[in-house]
Amino acid sequence: MGKEVRTRFAPSPTGWLHLGNARTAIFNYLFARHHGGDLILRIEDTDRERSKREYEEAIIEDLKWLGIEWDEGPDIGGEHAPYRQSERFDIYKKYVDELLEKGYAYRCFCTPEELEAEREKAKKEGRPYRYSGKCRNLTPEQVEEYIKQGKPYVVRFRVPDGREIVFNDLIKGEVKFNVNDFGDFVIVRSDGSPVYNFVVVVDDALMEITHVIRGEDHLSNTPKQILIYEALGFPIPKFAHLPIILGEDRSKLSKRHGAVSVRQYRFDGYLPEALLNFLSLLGWYPKDGKEILSKEELIERFDISDIHNAPAVFNKEKLYWMNGVYIREVLDLDDLTRRVLDYLKQYREYLDKKDQKVAEIILSKPYEFVRDVVSKVRDSFFTLKEFPKRAKPFFVEEFELTPDAEKHIQKVTPEVAKQIVSLYLEKVKSMETFGGEDFKKVAKEVAKELKLKPGMVFKTLRVALTGETQGVSLDLLVDAIGKEAVERRLERFLSLLK
């Protein structure tokens, strides 16, 4: 109670968690934690048509996955429960009654058709549409009569004439609106359900939210909300409107731009730490310029006044790079290995057919072996999804030659390839032990004895051992799979040549 900072994230469960909303959640989280305050999760499901419980669950799961923690919410409760707006209708009703009683709101019996006509007319005359105020001054008797007749009605907020609303946005600075730019707006629908602009105010006030941090698309709603705060006698919180995230074509990021949900990135093998880090840097930058930051470092450095106020284009290339940094530099080996394994277990279906097979093999191998492979290839894959492709040579012995590999064999001629591989195999067999450090030495011997360029020998051996013309260092591969596997593969390759 009475914490100095309380923020909230209030998604509506009409789809998966969108990157833009995720960033809003992150900023609310960072801000709250930086100030030792609380974050409240509230579900805005007043739109019964579009809200779905499964989306709510998905959003909660994605938020948790990202590493965001809240102190009160529908899943954990709290002293301001319930946290789903659909369960708070009684509360809203009380405040609607209060507004009605005090004259701040009134019942409007206009039909959708009438309103549509008003809108048309305004458009034709080239002036901005505003509700005419037709029902503004109905007498109590008229209202009673209409109600008795069973006429449906909405409740509208009575907007005072000519008021200028000024507020100091934490990001935008001083913002002014003239209340005449919008007419008396609806706060309760004809089906009795209250509308967003009204319920946010009631909830934010009752939940003692001190800082409302949300997307810039809500900026023009703010004056309406301030009017309601005032009418209800609630203290007005501080507002901070985040610049929105744009797609490559500089329009608001949406499905058209491809993957825009947190979940999609998860399926694509992104790490939550990387996504959190990246999203934090969209419109905000730490003073010391450090880009790779843990959650704790982000919390420590986060300062809302450093938020850039121009919209930011979502640059997936950089996210991709950053994910790679987390894979090769940030996570410790066991952690990384665990994540690779978990990913393959859970999201195998998102891999190519070929990679799915590789994934199965990987999952069948002992943990230590997989970890060893991960340590050897971690600087060459950028998403978890790419691991099977990169690690394939370590796991698959019955491979086919890629077109490039095929071409290479034709180029050196199958005869010479056979010579190289046979001689190499012979040498390996004659050795007591054969490890990564021997690989190069023996290859050079072979090149010398056959009077061939070392490069050609190496490439041929690569094809013989992996079926590919490029990939991990062969000494690392040999180290991991061991002498016997090398012999098996070389023999198999020779048999393939026949």
Next chain:
RNA sequence: GCCCCCGUCGUCUAGCCCGGUCUAGGACACCGCCCUUUCAAGGCGGAGAUCGCGGGUUCAAAUCCCGCCGGGGGCGCCA
């Protein structure tokens, strides 16, 4: 149409509030070289922004003022 927000390399941004140290710094992407059996990673270097445009103010402007242009968001019984 009306209201509001925004405008530094292709992109994310530092600097702008408190004019000079900015011949505008960093990161991603791009190009080259090095390392290397290949790819990747890594190291080094390069190219890339007359700070949207035009006027002022000033000895001096990315930084202050004005106008314009451009981009975006909002104008619902959606949130």
